[in-house]
Amino acid sequence: DNVILEVKNLKKYFHVNGGILKAVDDVSFTIKRGETLGLVGESGCGKSTTGRTVIGLYEATGGSVIFDDIPVHKMNDETRRKFARKAQMIFQDPYASLNPRMTVGDIVGEGIDIHGLYTGKERRERIYNLLELVGLNREHANRFPHEFSGGQRQRIGIARAMAIEPEFIVCDEPISALDVSIQAQIVNLLMNLQEEKGLTYLFIAHDLSMVRHISDRVAVMYLGSIAELTQSGELYTNPLHPYTQALLSAVPIPDPEVERKRERIILEGDVPSPINPPSGCRFRTRCKYAMDICSEVTPSLKEVGSGHFVACHLFDK
Ligand code: SF4
Ligand code: MG
Numbered sequence: 001d002n003v004i005l006e007v008k009n010l011k012k013y014f015h016v017n018g019g020i021l022k023a024v025d026d027v028s029f030t031i032k033r034g035e036t037l038g039l040v041g042e043s044g045c046g047k048s049t050t051g052r053t054v055i056g057l058y059e060a061t062g063g064s065v066i067f068d069d070i071p072v073h074k075m076n077d078e079t080r081r082k083f084a085r086k087a088q089m090i091f092q093d094p095y096a097s098l099n100p101r102m103t104v105g106d107i108v109g110e111g112i113d114i115h116g117l118y119t120g121k122e123r124r125e126r127i128y129n130l131l132e133l134v135g136l137n138r139e140h141a142n143r144f145p146h147e148f149s150g151g152q153r154q155r156i157g158i159a160r161a162m163a164i165e166p167e168f169i170v171c172d173e174p175i176s177a178l179d180v181s182i183q184a185q186i187v188n189l190l191m192n193l194q195e196e197k198g199l200t201y202l203f204i205a206h207d208l209s210m211v212r213h214i215s216d217r218v219a220v221m222y223l224g225s226i227a228e229l230t231q232s233g234e235l236y237t238n239p240l241h242p243y244t245q246a247l248l249s250a251v252p253i254p255d256p257e258v259e260r261k262r263e264r265i266i267l268e269g270d271v272p273s274p275i276n277p278p279s280g281c282r283f284r285t286r287c288k289y290a291m292d293i294c295s296e297v298t299p300s301l302k303e304v305g306s307g308h309f310v311a312c313h314l315f316d317k
Contacts, residue, residue, distance in 0.1 A: 004068060004168055004200050005031040005054070011062035012046075012053045019275050023049040025224040026063070028301070031168075036194065036201040038211030038232065040247070041221035042271055047204045048092075050221070051170040054202065055087050067168070085115055088166040092173035094153035098145040104131070104156055105141030111164040130159040134189060151182035158189065168200045175210060187214050209251045212236065217307075220244045223274055223282040226301055230308040240310045242287050281313065289314060 012024040024046045031037045039047045052058045054065050065072045067083055091097040098107055105127050112118050118126050128138040134155040145153055154174060161169055175183040191214055205211045211218055219229040228241040239245045249265040267286050272278055278285050284294040293313050301311040
């Protein structure tokens with residue numbers, strides 16, 4: 001079939017001073033080839049950890065990641081090398097992820113060197129092409145990261161990821177640190193590259209407005225698990241989970257008439273600690289619909305409409 005990535009019951013726990021931090025706790029989803037799955041939630045909800053575990057930067061505590069029908073933890077050296085090439089990551093802070101002492105050309109060429117793809121003139125041409133692909137030019141190859149603006153640095157980060165012809169890219173908040181005016185340019189660049197190269201994205205963001213245009217489907221995370229997952233259009237018009245409804249009510253609507261009549265849902269309280277999360281539904285301490293069962297039984301992610309999954313007891317039959 002055309003599923004490129006399958007994540008099954010993924011867990012990533014960290015040992016911290018006060019106990020065990022369950023950053024990712026039983027997360028499952030699939031991504032189809034050429035699709036963009038948005039992954040949204042407040043900071044600390046486990047979305048970056050999910051991305052990093054999926055790509056192999058962290059070793060999973062439990063569950064599995066299946067790429068191109070092969071479980072990552074069962075890959076032999078050769079398949080693992082291929083996986084490391086096919087699955088790339090773009091980071092939130094392009095500056096922190098770019099070595100300040102390396103020229104842009106060498107930063108972009110690093111993957112080419114590691115994977116031994118091209119040398120000499122071919123390598124140079126490839127780097128020039130990559131810079132042009134992301135809207136920079138060949139003269140930029142000899143310069144250093146500090147000479148560039150935030151948006152240009154993110155373009156360098158994208159060129160670096162594209163250098164080794166990936167099929168799947170985890171974009172970890174690639175536009176969150178950028179000016180609003182630049183965000184759309186980077187999203188458009190990513191969408192054009194996807195179209196041209198048939199890329200698949202896991203696109204991580206902390207607010208729903210940022211993933212709206214790029215995502216085919218969106219998963220909403222809260223305290224280490226998925227609260228809701230559905231087609232992008234459906235999520236914005238028919239959000240079912242109380243947490244999604246609250247997140248969505250914070251997204252401004254361009255039409256002032258609609259905006260004025262809208263009910264804002266203010267979430268009370270802070271996100272509880274993932275070291276000692278609430279029993280049952282993790283959202284219950286902030287949910288105005290919480291019932292007795294919510295503190296006793298953890299709601300599982302169930303399909304309530306075609307392709308629309310929600311983890312909430314309000315939808316128990
Ligand atoms: Fe609210 Fe209960 Fe649904 Fe959790 S399971 S979101 S506490 S109604
Ligand atoms: Mg993050």
